[in-house]
Amino acid sequence: MPIKTLQIPTADGLADAFAAFPDHGDRHPGVLMYPDGFGIRPVLREMAHALARHGYYVLVPNLFHRHGPAPVIELPEHIGEEARPRVMAELMPLIEAHTAERSLSDADAYLGFLTAQPEVGAGPVAVTGYCFGGLLAMRTAAAHPGQVAAVAAFHAPVGADGPGLFAKITARVHLGHAEGDLTPDALGELNQALDAAGVDYTSEIYPGTVHGFTMADTDAFDAAGLERHWDRLLPLLERTLANH
Numbered sequence: 001m002p003i004k005t006l007q008i009p010t011a012d013g014l015a016d017a018f019a020a021f022p023d024h025g026d027r028h029p030g031v032l033m034y035p036d037g038f039g040i041r042p043v044l045r046e047m048a049h050a051l052a053r054h055g056y057y058v059l060v061p062n063l064f065h066r067h068g069p070a071p072v073i074e075l076p077e078h079i080g081e082e083a084r085p086r087v088m089a090e091l092m093p094l095i096e097a098h099t100a101e102r103s104l105s106d107a108d109a110y111l112g113f114l115t116a117q118p119e120v121g122a123g124p125v126a127v128t129g130y131c132f133g134g135l136l137a138m139r140t141a142a143a144h145p146g147q148v149a150a151v152a153a154f155h156a157p158v159g160a161d162g163p164g165l166f167a168k169i170t171a172r173v174h175l176g177h178a179e180g181d182l183t184p185d186a187l188g189e190l191n192q193a194l195d196a197a198g199v200d201y202t203s204e205i206y207p208g209t210v211h212g213f214t215m216a217d218t219d220a221f222d223a224a225g226l227e228r229h230w231d232r233l234l235p236l237l238e239r240t241l242a243n244h
Helices: 042-052 084-097 100-116 132-143 184-196 223-240
Strands: 003-010 013-020 030-034 057-061 125-130 148-154 172-178 201-206
Touching: 003 042, 003 100, 013 042, 013 100, 030 042, 030 100, 030 132, 042 057, 057 100, 100 125, 100 132, 125 132, 125 223, 132 148, 132 172, 148 223, 172 184, 172 223, 184 201, 201 223
Parallel strands: 030 057, 030 125, 125 148, 148 172, 172 201
Antiparallel strands: 003 013, 013 057
């Protein structure tokens, strides 16, 4: 399974990134995968590899490229409760500096780069994201309705921009929420807003999970939650990326 280290030209300089894709010579549907706030690290490479094995070209950019190449901050091998306060204190200024304007400018660059790769087939792409990256995935889908056919976001603050964002999304959507992030009442309100916007979606709380449950290098990791994430994500991509 090849993995390429890449540099993506953006309006604010080069963004480091990597791509994982199948080793046979065909072209593959493209998937833009936004990391969580902890950024590119071994667990993201594992997840990109896992998705690429199903026949996709998976591009994973460094969200915080304006502040340097990944890893932008020093991360322990396991991000446990002891390390978390220090890590979050260093990350929050980077997350806050990553405005909607910046994220949309980057999304243009990432999608343009992804679709121009020789290993990527013609046709629509999908966008997936985790935590903060899930909100970026939703913004990307809203800004590129003709190009993004599927969007999936996991333990993500997808409602942070308000319901106006949903009205611009034409992609099929899956939202996998952590039980620790969202009450059933809040889920109901979110789903009502998606209904009102006419979004084709599934949106559910993954039982027994806390924020960050997909990430195997954190205390939040939940193996059943990660498996459910694949059980939802893979069929969504199969249905929407027609040239797969």
